[in-house]
Amino acid sequence: MSQQVTYTVRVEFGDCDPAGIVWFPNFFRWIDAASRHFFAERGVPRWEETAQTLGVIGTPLVDTHTRFVKSASYGDTLTIAVAIPEWRDKSFLQTYRVKRGEELILECEEVRIFAAKREGGGIRAVPIPAEIRRLCE
Amino acid sequence: MSQQVTYTVRVEFGDCDPAGIVWFPNFFRWIDAASRHFFAERGVPRWEETAQTLGVIGTPLVDTHTRFVKSASYGDTLTIAVAIPEWRDKSFLQTYRVKRGEELILECEEVRIFAAKREGGGIRAVPIPAEIRRLCE
Amino acid sequence: MSQQVTYTVRVEFGDCDPAGIVWFPNFFRWIDAASRHFFAERGVPRWEETAQTLGVIGTPLVDTHTRFVKSASYGDTLTIAVAIPEWRDKSFLQTYRVKRGEELILECEEVRIFAAKREGGGIRAVPIPAEIRRLCE
Amino acid sequence: MSQQVTYTVRVEFGDCDPAGIVWFPNFFRWIDAASRHFFAERGVPRWEETAQTLGVIGTPLVDTHTRFVKSASYGDTLTIAVAIPEWRDKSFLQTYRVKRGEELILECEEVRIFAAKREGGGIRAVPIPAEIRRLCE
Numbered sequence: 001m002s003q004q005v006t007y008t009v010r011v012e013f014g015d016c017d018p019a020g021i022v023w024f025p026n027f028f029r030w031i032d033a034a035s036r037h038f039f040a041e042r043g044v045p046r047w048e049e050t051a052q053t054l055g056v057i058g059t060p061l062v063d064t065h066t067r068f069v070k071s072a073s074y075g076d077t078l079t080i081a082v083a084i085p086e087w088r089d090k091s092f093l094q095t096y097r098v099k100r101g102e103e104l105i106l107e108c109e110e111v112r113i114f115a116a117k118r119e120g121g122g123i124r125a126v127p128i129p130a131e132i133r134r135l136c137e
Numbered sequence: 138m139s140q141q142v143t144y145t146v147r148v149e150f151g152d153c154d155p156a157g158i159v160w161f162p163n164f165f166r167w168i169d170a171a172s173r174h175f176f177a178e179r180g181v182p183r184w185e186e187t188a189q190t191l192g193v194i195g196t197p198l199v200d201t202h203t204r205f206v207k208s209a210s211y212g213d214t215l216t217i218a219v220a221i222p223e224w225r226d227k228s229f230l231q232t233y234r235v236k237r238g239e240e241l242i243l244e245c246e247e248v249r250i251f252a253a254k255r256e257g258g259g260i261r262a263v264p265i266p267a268e269i270r271r272l273c274e
Numbered sequence: 275m276s277q278q279v280t281y282t283v284r285v286e287f288g289d290c291d292p293a294g295i296v297w298f299p300n301f302f303r304w305i306d307a308a309s310r311h312f313f314a315e316r317g318v319p320r321w322e323e324t325a326q327t328l329g330v331i332g333t334p335l336v337d338t339h340t341r342f343v344k345s346a347s348y349g350d351t352l353t354i355a356v357a358i359p360e361w362r363d364k365s366f367l368q369t370y371r372v373k374r375g376e377e378l379i380l381e382c383e384e385v386r387i388f389a390a391k392r393e394g395g396g397i398r399a400v401p402i403p404a405e406i407r408r409l410c411e
Numbered sequence: 412m413s414q415q416v417t418y419t420v421r422v423e424f425g426d427c428d429p430a431g432i433v434w435f436p437n438f439f440r441w442i443d444a445a446s447r448h449f450f451a452e453r454g455v456p457r458w459e460e461t462a463q464t465l466g467v468i469g470t471p472l473v474d475t476h477t478r479f480v481k482s483a484s485y486g487d488t489l490t491i492a493v494a495i496p497e498w499r500d501k502s503f504l505q506t507y508r509v510k511r512g513e514e515l516i517l518e519c520e521e522v523r524i525f526a527a528k529r530e531g532g533g534i535r536a537v538p539i540p541a542e543i544r545r546l547c548e
Contacts, residue, residue, distance in 0.1 A: 185294065
């Protein structure tokens with residue numbers, strides 16, 4: 001299992017809905033930023049650069065499972081602990097624990113791929129690039 | 138199982154990321170709109186009104202599992218078929234099939250609750266209101 | 275002055291903030307969609323295609339002035355009347371009137387450019403492509 | 412003129428559009444967060460609290476004028492310098508300078524009001540609360 005990387009979020013007024021709590025798609029906005037932050041912290045270049053060198057345009061999702069434990073609201077500071085617990089041939093698991101201090105707000109487990117452009121539109125999975133995996137383990 | 142309700146989405150330029158495909162948190166934006174659309178179509182009043190009459194401020198998520206099958210991009214029209222296949226004591230399942238024509242884009246299954254404000258902040262689950270369940274079955 | 279094109283928006287629960295009204299950045303989301311809709315209605319191809327044929331990657335803003343008249347909330351249907359009242363050498367005015375039925379919600383006037391990628395990153399304005407202007411007048 | 416408060420933003424992958432640059436409504440998301448940050452830094456309580464004490468539910472916009480100078484992309488860190496250069500009877504000016512290091516990205520000038528709920532729905536402007544103005548000058 002890879003070491004964890006932590007990403008920090010301030011919850012803003014506009015992230016909340018008429019019930020006064022975070023509107024849940026915003027959690028996925030932060031999770032996606034935390035995913036990219038993990039790679040950036042390990043030295044993985046911008047996707048424009050990997051598009052040139054490896055054909056990789058990003059790491060889209062194929063599956064995500066999230067369990068919401070507590071609500072959050074504006075003024076809260078959240079930390080997101082990100083890890084990659086498993087590498088497969090053409091996909092990897094990426095996990096997130098979102099906390100407010102010691103309180104668990106949500107847990108998320110994703111399957112992502114490294115994607116290349118497909119001829120004629122759309123994207124396709126490519127084998128995990130060895131140089132990226134080496135940086136991230 | 139309840140009957141399906143369909144919600145239609147136009148994918149816009151700004152919904153797409155630098156890879157040219159829908160940035161996934163936007164799918165959850167549409168799924169949440171489709172969830173509310175289901176209730177509106179069945180005659181469930183606005184949550185401000187149910188807050189007065191039933192103490193219910195909305196239907197936050199407790200769990201969501203999504204499987205992404207194909208990417209989408211701007212100019213696409215997506216249909217989201219929404220159903221509530223199961224009612225539990227204090228929660229319910231809500232499911233979504235997102236398609237572009239006949240192509241499956243993603244499938245999502247959620248557990249949601251009916252929530253009331255909790256004294257001192259935050260929210261709590263309340264038993265499914267009988268009048269809402271009756272409208273939705 | 276060009277003819278108007280109309281774009282229609284349903285306001286969703288998640289578009290609203292804890293005050294229960296549309297959170298204003300969402301108006302700009304819809305305005306941008308209305309801008310693109312104007313071009314699509316006139317037969318202007320997707321920007322990926324114009325990137326190949328004309329070097330044009332989109333129509334970024336250089337100036338926007340918006341006057342908010344009334345608030346809106348979820349359940350509202352808004353219409354956005356879009357026009358291009360003026361073409362300049364390297365920019366154009368695009369205007370928006372957002373209404374709910376007969377009520378004016380907001381008015382917006384933008385200056386946009388047609389942009390190409392700049393060597394070394396960023397973007398630059400290009401002269402208005404004649405074939406696009408012809409489609410839009 | 413009030414002193415400035417600075418708000419810092421990391422631009423994320425998902426904030427960018429298919430042209431690879433920040434999709435402009437996201438700038439308004441950050442500007443709104445910077446607006447609230449200004450009040451929070453001066454000790455203005457959460458709007459739920461001012462709703463109880465002063466009837467004030469927030470500071471909606473009535474006018475915004477923005478001039479975009481340079482584009483930004485993910486990986487950039489932006490600073491937003493916020494000030495309130497003018498107080499009027501029932502509105503105030505709030506200004507923003509967004510920079511990346513020394514480079515100006517955009518300038519924005521807004522007119523905002525302090526709003527209360529209106530009987531029967533919607534909002535209305537109230538006179539600037541003296542205690543809030545005192546904190547902010």
